[in-house]
Amino acid sequence: MEFGEKIKELRTKNQLTQEKFAIRLNVTRQAVSNWENNRNLPDLEMLILISSIFHISLDELILGGSNVNNMTEKLIKDGSETRRAKLTMVTTLIGAFLLFFGFACFFIKANSVEYIDAIGILHENFYLIPIGFLFIFAGMMVFIFTGIRFIIAFVAHRK
Structure with missing residues (x-):
């Protein structure tokens, strides 16, 4: 019924x-x-x-x-849409934090002091460059995959 x-x-x-x-x-x-x-x-x-x-x-x-009637289908659909929205929000936040940390690594590297000590050893934070690139790459991948999932869900919902 x-x-x-x-x-x-x-x-x-x-x-x-x-x-x-x-x-x-x-x-x-x-x-x-x-x-x-x-x-x-x-x-x-x-x-x-x-x-x-x-x-x-x-x-x-x-x-x-x-x-199963139309009310049950509506409740199931609403629940899955809520979970999808939460997952999208969490992954977007993770991507934003990764990008932020990547740019923060570059900022710290650009503003850090590089010097040569009395023995002739160069002191610099060279490791921040690859780490910054890694964070930016990971953040971009999170955004790309989240966007693809969003587009797929949007197209499936329109059908």
């Missing part, structure tokens, strides 16, 4: 009009109508309120039995 059918069945079984049901949920009658006609779906907070009004579990309300 689809989510809209389930809401309508519960509402009519409890002898509530769309208007009365909307007032109890503090939404418009049109919102209830959209839910019942599967044009729109309520958010998680609203689902909790609906389940408490009808005294049914969220499992029964969302799953509507043993079949």
Whole structure:
């Protein structure tokens, strides 16, 4: 049974009009109508309120039995999109930090003092150059792979 059918069945079984049901949920009658006609779906907070009004579990309300319905698909999709957004944010931050540290290595190298001691040994921070390049390369790779993943997800979402 689809989510809209389930809401309508519960509402009519409890002898509530769309208007009365909307007032109890503090939404418009049109919102209830959209839910019942599967044009729109309520958010998680609203689902909790609906389940408490009808005294049914969220499992029964969302799953509507043993079949997966459109509400279940929406919750699964929202969860995967949230995880993808968090992963993208974390990888972008990692890439930014890598780039920052790479440029910081070059800045430190440019401003460090190089000298020859009394024995004739040159003292310089030569190791900062390859380390800086390594950080910049790693940061760019993180940005490129994150961008490719974003484009692939965007194209897949549009289909």
